[in-house]
Amino acid sequence: MSSAHDSREHQRGPVLYRRSQVKEGSTTDQRLLDSRGPTEWLHTDPWRVLRIQSEFVEGFGLLAELPAAVSVFGSARTRPGSPEYDAGIALGAALAHAGYAVITGGGPGTMEAVNRGASEAGGVSVGLGIELPFEQKLNDWVDVGVNFRYFFARKTMFVKYAQAFVIMPGGFGTLDETFEALTLVQTRKVTRFPVILYGTEYWGGLIDWLRGPVQAGGKVRSTDLDLIYVSDDVDQIVARIVEAAQERSAQQAAEERAVAAVARTNDVR
Numbered sequence: 001m002s003s004a005h006d007s008r009e010h011q012r013g014p015v016l017y018r019r020s021q022v023k024e025g026s027t028t029d030q031r032l033l034d035s036r037g038p039t040e041w042l043h044t045d046p047w048r049v050l051r052i053q054s055e056f057v058e059g060f061g062l063l064a065e066l067p068a069a070v071s072v073f074g075s076a077r078t079r080p081g082s083p084e085y086d087a088g089i090a091l092g093a094a095l096a097h098a099g100y101a102v103i104t105g106g107g108p109g110t111m112e113a114v115n116r117g118a119s120e121a122g123g124v125s126v127g128l129g130i131e132l133p134f135e136q137k138l139n140d141w142v143d144v145g146v147n148f149r150y151f152f153a154r155k156t157m158f159v160k161y162a163q164a165f166v167i168m169p170g171g172f173g174t175l176d177e178t179f180e181a182l183t184l185v186q187t188r189k190v191t192r193f194p195v196i197l198y199g200t201e202y203w204g205g206l207i208d209w210l211r212g213p214v215q216a217g218g219k220v221r222s223t224d225l226d227l228i229y230v231s232d233d234v235d236q237i238v239a240r241i242v243e244a245a246q247e248r249s250a251q252q253a254a255e256e257r258a259v260a261a262v263a264r265t266n267d268v269r
């Protein structure tokens, strides 16, 4: 029998289950990606596509009206009170003071620290959570949150509604997000944002490897590596983001003037 003291809780997509209603089992991402399951799953794909669509609709609807935003990534395992956690708070606060909404994965560790910094500074603190096989909820410092079932839908939101990526020290998840951002910029799928790594010591080995064997082997160009900006200074990071936004506005204005000039020339003819 369940009781008020039963603290079991499970978030499945946007739906919350508590106490006796908590069901053990796989996540939506697992069921989609796991081809070893029984074949009746195949027959639910049309329904699944609608659910995927609804994640995009919910995400776009929520995020489209945010002020200019910066997505910040970093370890789920950073401990409160550690220097990295404090740096996350400082970064969230500095971005909020500069007028940026802050978007994180909405989880613990660095994500929580950045949300906390932004929220305490009076900024817009956004968390895009993900359904995981173990218990997981949005951290307490998320002021605007949405939970996703599918990693790929969630990733689109981080890119589409941000002007820059800042990446703090982290593991597989953070590395995945870092290289996805760099690939999107390298292939010009997105043209508009800087990719900034916080922590020269933490990221130094990776940068040396990229500038060493990876570049020497012709796997990346030196101009690709110029996409990465590394800093230990939160204010410098925010200044770089503001500068990039100003460069982008100036470029857009120049493009608009060029289009208007061509239109005027055509009118004269």
Ligand SMILES: C/C(=C\CNc1ncnc2c1ncn2[C@@H]1O[C@H](COP(=O)(O)O)[C@@H](O)[C@H]1O)CO
Residues within 6 Å of the ligand: 072, 073, 074, 075, 076, 077, 104, 105, 106, 107, 108, 111, 129, 130, 132, 136, 169, 170, 171, 172, 173, 174, 175, 177
């Ligand atoms: C492992 C733990 C919690 C996992 N919870 C997460 N919640 C939300 N987002 C997450 C979570 N874990 C990873 N992410 C995403 O990847 C990045 C961090 O990954 P890393 O491997 O820890 O570097 C982060 O930016 C998120 O977008 C512990 O309780």
